[in-house]
Amino acid sequence: MPRTQELTARSGDRFELWAKARHETPPGSAPLSFRIGDRTVYQIAHLPPYYEAFSYTHHSDQALTITWDDTLIEVSLFYRYNPQTVADIGVTFLEFGPGGLAAWPADRLSTWYEQEAGRPQLRFSPFKGWMNDPNGLCKAGDTYHLFYQYHPNGVDWGPMHWGHAASKDLYRWIHYPVFQYPEANLAALGATGGAFSGNAFFDRDGALSFYYTERLPAYDLFKDYKEVQKRMRPDKGLLRPVANALVLADGPEGTTHDIRDPKVWYDGDAGLYRMVLGSSVDGDPALLLYNSADGDNWDFASILYRAPPHFRDGGARSAECPDFFVIDGHWVLVAGFVGYTEAETGRHNLLYAVTGSFENGVFTPYSDQLQELDFGTDYYAMQSFWDGERQLAFAWLFNWEIRKPAGSAYSGELSLPRLLTLDQHYRLLTNPEPGIATLRTRKLEPANGRYTLADGRAVEMRISGKLNGLTITGTSASGETVTLTHSGESLALELSEDDGRITYRTPCRELADTRLFFDRGVIELFANGGLLCGTRRSYRVIDCASLWTSAEDSASVEVWEYKSAYA
Template sequence: MHAETIELEEGTRVELWARGPGAIRALIDGVVVWQVPALSEHPGYYKYHHREACAVTFEWDEPESILWVYSWEPGRVEDCGITVWEFGATGITRRTGTEIDAWMRADTKRPGLHFSPIRQWMNDPNGLCRIGETWHLFYQFHPSGTDWGPMHWGHAVSTDLFHWTHMPVFLHPEQNCWQLGATGGAFSGNAFRDRDGAQMFFYTERLPAYDLFSGYREIQKLARPGRGLVTAESITTVLETRPDGVEHDFRDPKVWWDAVRGEYRMILGASLDGDPAVLLYGSENLLDWRYLGPLYRAPARFRGEGARAVECPDFFEIDGKWVLVMGFVGHTDPVSGRHNLLYALVGDFRDDRFVPDNDALQLLDFGTDFYAMQSCAADGRQIAFAWLFNWEDRKPPGSPYSGEMSLPRELSLDASGRLCMAPAREFEALARERGEVRDGAAALPDAPFDLVLTGGLEGARITATQAGGTSFEVGVTDGVLWVRLPQDDGRIRYDARIAPEADLRVVHDRGIIEIFADGGAVCGTRRNYKHTSPDALTVTTNGRATISHPEA
């Protein structure tokens, strides 16, 4: 058995996820004060609360059995975050604050500008909010491995949207899904302040499920946080009954206060008689919810194209107009072959009815790696993140984590009423001096770059290479903006039509390509795992090309 003695402060919490074989225990002066004498063959969650400042000896059998472990101190966690532990054959390595940052940056495959978890699996952003000067980003998290599994809410905080402090897990599944051989857990939801300013979170709990595509049960819960939003202090189930015509998909609440109606409102993603739909609910007290009817129901063609339901709907107001954002789970666009797409509608919301200005859905991203977007209003802006991932292009094995977030994006409406996205203004503060790409070529350091093309874009082409191998290509041909990665074989089209005098911005960060054009009304996001550190750039353009190397 391995052992190491560590000094711990009074009140320290140690939280860990582990599976058998083996055991783990804590001793003070040779006396066992906490133990798991036989780890289960299924992953399990365990916690140790240290009562007084002193030395503690930890003993463990198999380092591989300890899947994810950290500690935190209640009096310091809001400033310092968690301390990550790694159990090895020769001892325990602990990292906190800048030590975690340095360890993450040492991974030459990990993007530097885009948020990622320290370890394990991450997907949808949740609970995005700003409290005082601090941004809170919650996210779907599986602490027991780098693949999708029973869902928790991870948590990180930042004052600038780019430098993050990692916090304890905020929400856990209602039941031990691993032990039940099931999936489920704390699914997506949003942050919300009530009329009195109390902070809370609404989310979906998927009860233990044994089929990923049918027969599961999803309910809505309200979580009230403790001090500093470190843990959920109380959790209340507020909605279990589905309306007629709604099957198993009943998820991802977005809650707000409707000042005109003098009540709370909530939308949920679902399907009605097989058509993807967004449902509208009302409440006077946040606990008792009544169904008001569908806010939106997708045209029948989406069901025919494989769409099973709406998920991760967002609904917010910009400049007096209401914007509905949603993904159609299971949908594949028959023309381009793309899936994992997000759409938006802009219109008016009156008397609990959403009336779009135009029935044509706006495609928010033509790249298929920008999904489950969530936004929040703060500082007079609408800020959004999305999960940057595509189920078809999985990360190569061997990485300590899976999943990244997009750059934080600032949302706006243009003169045509289109929803536009651009890197949040905090991104500009990271930029170094912008230089011109001369003679159409540039040598690249192993660092992110931000390339801007102005002037006529027709015929423009951007090619990034690493040791001669293509990292990515972006171009404009006959008024169509396109992006191509090494693995693309032409079966799926990643392109979008742009205006003749459109602008173009390409941000690259170790395999992540984010494209912004036409004032941000046309965006494309791709995730590449080949040649992720390009060393040369070639630009063909009739206009001007400038480049900067932002650094977080």
């Protein structure tokens, strides 16, 4: 039976939803409609068997009556917002349920986020649906903007959109409308693809645009697809692209279909726009350099970096998610080599960095040795940006070996924001952005050597001093464990679900200052000043009831409890 509910509304309110047919629509009926009084102002008369995006903009201050039929319509995502207020309060999510249409504005989202015991409290995650790579990271005025690859119609990877959120402090986020859609409704085509990764770029005049990869409709996830590069310019409120143009369609000789994830900047010394793309050349993962005089017309310049042969031999088919930035006059190149598996440990989805000089369009590494950025493998697709004072980064947290159990409203989180610096040997250091401390609630004291935690709160253990032989163990209420162990020549991070096929460890002769964050199944470790990092995502160890360490008495130990960023 159709149901109705009245909503207050003001002129300019916009409603956006993704819906498909649950059953065929009978003649003369409508799965969903909006009315003002007795007048229908918008209705969906027929739904396809696949998800389609719909939108309605209200041009009145009169109340709306929404009518829907649960037997006919299935909605994956539904929200409303007003462009005049969205920067302050974000969108209000709407959910059809047994009690009617429930509203979830920003000031109620903490309740929504607490409904799922395994949802992290300190890290960004979508309201519903699938998310992966962070994209378009930037600071506009006093506001940080996060864009991310997003599939609103399920909790598995699918046709890629760009989701959008904003924050004043990198922790407390408000949700914006979905920003970017695939070029075509890929579900209707039975295809995959969509709006893949890219970066934000402020031109010489301070105007913001985004460069990104569009994967055109594809029928094979691993070969024969087409990836092109586009430039889109946003509207004033950063709510929608107002222009979206193809700027690069083909790669140079030796490349195939993997050409993706542009990183663009302006080189003032050369008077050129420059772009780095992830690809492969004759089978070797590689980073390609392009030049442009205007940011719209691009010419291939050179192979900026080519991975050593053992990556190709280990299964790597392409470089992806490249980042290229300067810190204190030194250039840092970051990339992942998709498909590569490390023979000794079985790890894959690793990120690597190398530092060097960049002169006249040529990158010269200071060392032939690549630096492993995170030994846990669940920290991937890192993107960094300059916020006017600091180089900051986020990454996607996910491990393809351990799939999320069914029943969740969402899949995918971001890491804590990380501050990027260099040490005296020009190695990249990644540490938690200092603002995380604003979410601390109280310092815990041990009882019989153990710290007892309650209510599934996030926690940080910080240990200072020389820590060779250190062990940190966290135990859930059900007895599941997470263990950090330093022994001999390595540092390892283990979870209860590890079955021995993959070993999560990194070389480490001397262990010093260590910070470990546990947040409902997400573990982020920072050691030796941020030179060693390890990130894991568990779906079994989702609470931490107790925490203890073997650190010697000479070490300084602090344990802090954290409140939710959504509270």
